[in-house]
Amino acid sequence: MPKRGIQPVRREQLIRATYATIDQVGLADATVAQIAHAAGLSAGIVSHYFGDKNGLLNAAMRQILRDLKAAVARYRGRADDTPRAQLRAIVDGNFDQTQTNRTAMRVWLTFWAASMHQPELARLQRANDHRLYSNLCWQFRRVLPPERARAAARGLAAMIDGLWLRGSLAGGDFDVAQARALAYEYLDHQLGAGA
Structure with missing residues (x-):
């Protein structure tokens, strides 16, 4: 037993x-x-x-998604409750060391590729995409009109994913500080344009 x-x-x-x-x-x-x-x-x-192997892969993807959710929650919990601070915290969570170390980056790339062919992994990826967009949109809507907030959220989500993807494919260490700075610049521009 x-x-x-x-x-x-x-x-x-x-x-x-x-x-x-x-x-x-x-x-x-x-x-x-x-x-x-x-x-x-x-x-x-x-x-x-x-x-089987697919069940194990599904569990592994769920775990890396939990790690991402926990990282975002940790940064958001430490941040002020202003939209700018909360948006930056979401960016920081996505570029946390748990998501940008070599192993995590390779695992994420593997899951992204596998999600195109495995319905359960695709469902998990869609849920993750929706959570990121929804959280960003909620914060942008606090200061921008709804349509502008949705566009800003789509843009920042794409920027986070794009910066992460480029960093993972570049080889060598991922420049987290540079990625954060670029994402911050984008969100500050969106918030400044809406003021």
């Missing part, structure tokens, strides 16, 4: 091993056996907790 409380530990081990394996060999070449080996567990454990 398994020890009480071991399931979350094993699930976490397997999810982190999935990240590491994708980072090393990519999604296409990652096998359940490699992931289990990286976690120091048997391949049967993957089936027990996740069903």
Whole structure:
């Protein structure tokens, strides 16, 4: 009989091993056996907790989305309640180290590509896109007319994703400070134009 409380530990081990394996060999070449080996567990454990490789990938994407949500919430919790401060906090959360380290960036790129072919991953990606847009739009609407707020939110969401994507593909370290500065400049321009 398994020890009480071991399931979350094993699930976490397997999810982190999935990240590491994708980072090393990519999604296409990652096998359940490699992931289990990286976690120091048997391949049967993957089936027990996740069903199959797709179930494990789904759980891994859910975890990276939870990490993103937690990072954004952490920055927003520390920020003033002004629209500018809250918007900057959303930018900061998206460029947090949990989202911009080498492994996280490779995992995100893998999931984005896989979401074009796997309906469950596509659903998770759409939910993530909607959450970002909705949070940005809510803050912009505090100071801009609705249509302008929607356009500003679409633009900032695209800028966050674009800066992140360019940074991930550039090789080397991601210049988080530069990405934040560019996003801040865009949002300050939108807020200044609306004043």
